[in-house]
Amino acid sequence: MKKIFSITLALLGIFSCSAQKINNKPNVILIFIDDMGWADFSCFGNTDAQTPNIDKLASEGISFEQFYVNSPICSPSRVAISTGTYPQRWNITSYLSNRGHNKERGIANWLDPSAPMLARSLNEAGYATGHFGKWHMGGQRDVSDAPKITEYGFDESLTNFEGMGAKLLPLTIDETGKVGRIWEGAEELGKPFTWVQRSEITTGFINAAVQFIEKADKEQKPFYVNIWPDDVHSPYWPSFEEYGLAKEEGKRGLYLAVLEEMDEQFGKLFDYIQSDDNLRDNTLILICSDNGPEMGAGRAGNLKGYKTHLYEGGIRSSLVVWGASFIDDSAKGTRNKESVFSAIDIAPSLLEFTGTKAPKNSTYDGENLIKTILGKSNSSRKFPIFYSRPPDRKNYYGFKNLPDLAVREGEWKLLCDYDGSRQELYNIIKDPGEEHNLADVYTERAMTMTQKVVSWYKLMPVLE
Incomplete structure (x- = not known):
């Protein structure tokens, strides 16, 4: 009888450990594409290029048609999704540049590290946190004394020339085989640095993210990972094999080639997550763009305006959310055309989703809309979404007196x-x-x- 009792306890222990691992806090991956138009995913209507890997996630998840970012330009948009607050609260209202240019426009040189970073809250709650990709919230041009990315709540980081810490710097190669560099002098903004073909940098970020996820999974820690590619920001440098042909189609052709190659590179990450039962059933992926497209490159469908504009084309982003075991079954593969919410709502929503407490004395401009994000509701924000234009963009892309x-x-x-x-x-x-x-x-x-x-x-x- 004692032997049977011991075996029973042992089996219960096994089941208990298994249940404990299955019931770990959920993992989150946030993909923030650069300068992509609302209609650039093929699942959002692009017929000039195909994005099959992202389309597959959309077919198993939810596509949101009325999701907004909180600025029509990169740096403030990144502040908003990182903190759940309006970027104006931190004096970041346009892209961060050199010191003189920042001062001229009345904006900070970097994001105040005391901002309520989603990553820091999750890290303090036991999450492994990693940032892989463009940062652009401090540490660019001659601003070499900005805080390191890891000072904002990340265990590890790998960025480009617009952030402090380890980085991948872009090489170019044209149809003749001539190799060049895009950002000379960026080596001063943190080490180690590696020069990589511009067309392969997204793969570099994804490889680093996968290694980070493998480590977290081995240590049985939940993870929060930013993957913020340089793609599809200009200048457009697809692979050597594609460059010559795409160049013949002009700016739009080069853009579409980069878009398709970005999707192909993301396929490795998606396959990795979906091929592991534990990761597939316990990971939520969110994909959107930081702002609208550059004129002549991406497109926003029938929406007016481009990047830097407060018209819909500058601030509305296609959002795809995937989570095999988290999204309501009735919502999988659907398009939400009703719910109106924005990037500042992501942080408070993910805090609720992960069961993480907000920092003391913090105030979010965003609202908890996790039920909407997971397809269990069609609710919208209760409060309005406010905007101010980038101070240096009163006239832009042919629009005067914006x-x-x-x-x-x-x-x-x-x-x-x-x-x-x-x-x-x-x-x-x-x-x-x-x-x-x-x-x-x-x-x-x-x-x-x-x-x-x-x-x-x-x-x-x-x-x-």
């Missing part, structure tokens, strides 16, 4: 200048292309929304 502020609230979108003048009001559901200004028709609504966005902007700090 509006300074914008707000999305329910089915309505309003744009105006800092003083509330030149109102543009659109019903975004009926008019996603922002073609019919209704400010003179719905004057009371226009005035109310104007007051809200002007008041919000006045509350934001000013760099002294």
